[in-house]
Amino acid sequence: MDSIRVQGLAPLQGKVKIQGSKNAALPILAASLLIEGQVLLENVPKISDVYGMIHILEELGCLVRWERELLRIDSREARLCSISKELAKSMRSSIFLLGPMLSRFHKVALEYPGGCVIGKRPIDLHLETLQRMGVQFIDENGQLSASAKELSPASLELPFPSVGATENVIMAAVKTEGQTNLRGAAKEPEVQALCRFLNACGASIQGIGSDSLRIQGVNCLHGAKFRIPADRIVAGTYLLAGFTCGGSIFLEDAPVNHMEAVCAVAQKMGAGLTVSENGIYAQFPERAGELPFLRTDTYPGFPTDLQSVLLAVRCTGKGKTLVQENIFENRFRIMEELKKMGACFHVVNEREVEVKGMPRLSGAEMEARELRGGAALVVAALGAKGESRISGRRFIDRGYENICRDLRELGARIVSE
Numbered sequence: 001m002d003s004i005r006v007q008g009l010a011p012l013q014g015k016v017k018i019q020g021s022k023n024a025a026l027p028i029l030a031a032s033l034l035i036e037g038q039v040l041l042e043n044v045p046k047i048s049d050v051y052g053m054i055h056i057l058e059e060l061g062c063l064v065r066w067e068r069e070l071l072r073i074d075s076r077e078a079r080l081c082s083i084s085k086e087l088a089k090s091m092r093s094s095i096f097l098l099g100p101m102l103s104r105f106h107k108v109a110l111e112y113p114g115g116c117v118i119g120k121r122p123i124d125l126h127l128e129t130l131q132r133m134g135v136q137f138i139d140e141n142g143q144l145s146a147s148a149k150e151l152s153p154a155s156l157e158l159p160f161p162s163v164g165a166t167e168n169v170i171m172a173a174v175k176t177e178g179q180t181n182l183r184g185a186a187k188e189p190e191v192q193a194l195c196r197f198l199n200a201c202g203a204s205i206q207g208i209g210s211d212s213l214r215i216q217g218v219n220c221l222h223g224a225k226f227r228i229p230a231d232r233i234v235a236g237t238y239l240l241a242g243f244t245c246g247g248s249i250f251l252e253d254a255p256v257n258h259m260e261a262v263c264a265v266a267q268k269m270g271a272g273l274t275v276s277e278n279g280i281y282a283q284f285p286e287r288a289g290e291l292p293f294l295r296t297d298t299y300p301g302f303p304t305d306l307q308s309v310l311l312a313v314r315c316t317g318k319g320k321t322l323v324q325e326n327i328f329e330n331r332f333r334i335m336e337e338l339k340k341m342g343a344c345f346h347v348v349n350e351r352e353v354e355v356k357g358m359p360r361l362s363g364a365e366m367e368a369r370e371l372r373g374g375a376a377l378v379v380a381a382l383g384a385k386g387e388s389r390i391s392g393r394r395f396i397d398r399g400y401e402n403i404c405r406d407l408r409e410l411g412a413r414i415v416s417e
């Protein structure tokens with residue numbers, strides 16, 4: 001059961017409810033280690049990365065329980081222990097435990113979060129900022145040990161607005177006495193969600209949504225109920241999927257306010273969008289209109305996590321598109337798989353690829369090797385003549401609750417097998 005089979009060329013029609021955000025849920029789950037009370041989370045996506053993080057919390061002694069759609073976490077009895085190698089290695093997001101564990105236990109030993117096929121993904125910015133807050137790091141046979149007798153507040157500046165490094169600083173600073181200032185912070189909606197969650201628990205974080213955060217340490221954080229926002233990347237995936245062969249769809253709960261760049265691109269390619277309080281209604285042309293250039297950027301720019309999906313859509317759009325990837329250096333690897341369907345690319349350099357739209361792709365056997373690239377192959381298959389089979393579904397399951405169910409609700413002919 002690790003494959004997806006798609007019969008292409010069914011126009012999309014229908015509505016789908018957008019799941020909770022993976023990238024908001026993971027750091028919030030890690031941050032629950034800081035809370036001296038019960039945390040109740042609504043709308044947590046049921047995806048393998050979330051299950052992995054819950055496993056880690058349970059290993060640390062937290063009580064975690066699903067109560068239908070609510071996730072209850074009580075970390076009052078948590079204690080310091082080493083985290084399973086396999087869990088830490090398989091999840092890049094285990095790095096989010098650095099900040100909360102240092103704050104709570106003053107030390108932590110972690111496997112280096114494994115490299116990843118989308119790029120090198122170093123953690124230097126996490127380490128440098130935490131060092132400035134008094135943390136000492138030792139590298140022992142590939143294991144990262146960190147300790148700090150006392151964390152100290154600091155004035156920090158990130159040379160690049162790393163999402164993960166920003167989140168680690170926030171989590172390390174919320175209970176550190178004094179004021180920590182972070183300039184050059186990431187502004188992504190998921191960072192904002194983490195700040196709003198912590199403030200709901202009694203933290204004092206100011207400047208939310210800007211690149212300059214002021215975090216006044218508090219002694220204690222109390223429990224709270226918090227709703228994980230809807231996933232803008234999942235919503236963007238389905239919005240772009242609509243271009244594969246026309247139709248009209250409604251994306252219920254899509255976080256429109258955080259999807260400006262994606263909506264603007266969809267409109268440029270000829271989609272008619274009607275935005276309401278509870279979602280986006282989109283109508284698509286038979287074929288995606290011209291889009292000469294697209295660059296990925298940090299928020300509010302076009303998200304790197306949707307670059308592969310966009311690339312898949314441009315394979316059958318009108319004209320040529322130059323796609324520039326500015327966040328991760330290795331996010332064009334799905335080209336090889338898309339070529340099996342007849343897609344046509346010209347690699348300009350490491351960061352830029354030109355895609356020439358063909359009238360049609362043909363179904364093929366393909367292999368997903370990472371989360372967003374895998375979703376992009378599924379989207380390409382929706383617009384291809386005949387049958388496609390995509391293996392490596394487990395990568396897609398890391399971030400999509402059930403991509404087959406969702407796309408079936410939109411009229412696609414797709415099954416997992």
Ligand code: UD1
Nearest residue numbers: 023093121122123124125126161162163164165305327328
């Ligand atoms: C998060 C998201 C991921 C998204 C990315 C960018 C989660 C779980 N993942 O990943 O889906 O694609 O933001 O929006 O929230 N970098 C360094 N040194 C560091 C840290 C990062 O050089 O210490 C580089 C990375 O290699 C990359 C760039 O900065 O080239 C962006 O990384 P970052 O913003 O940290 O992404 P993540 O937090 O890993």
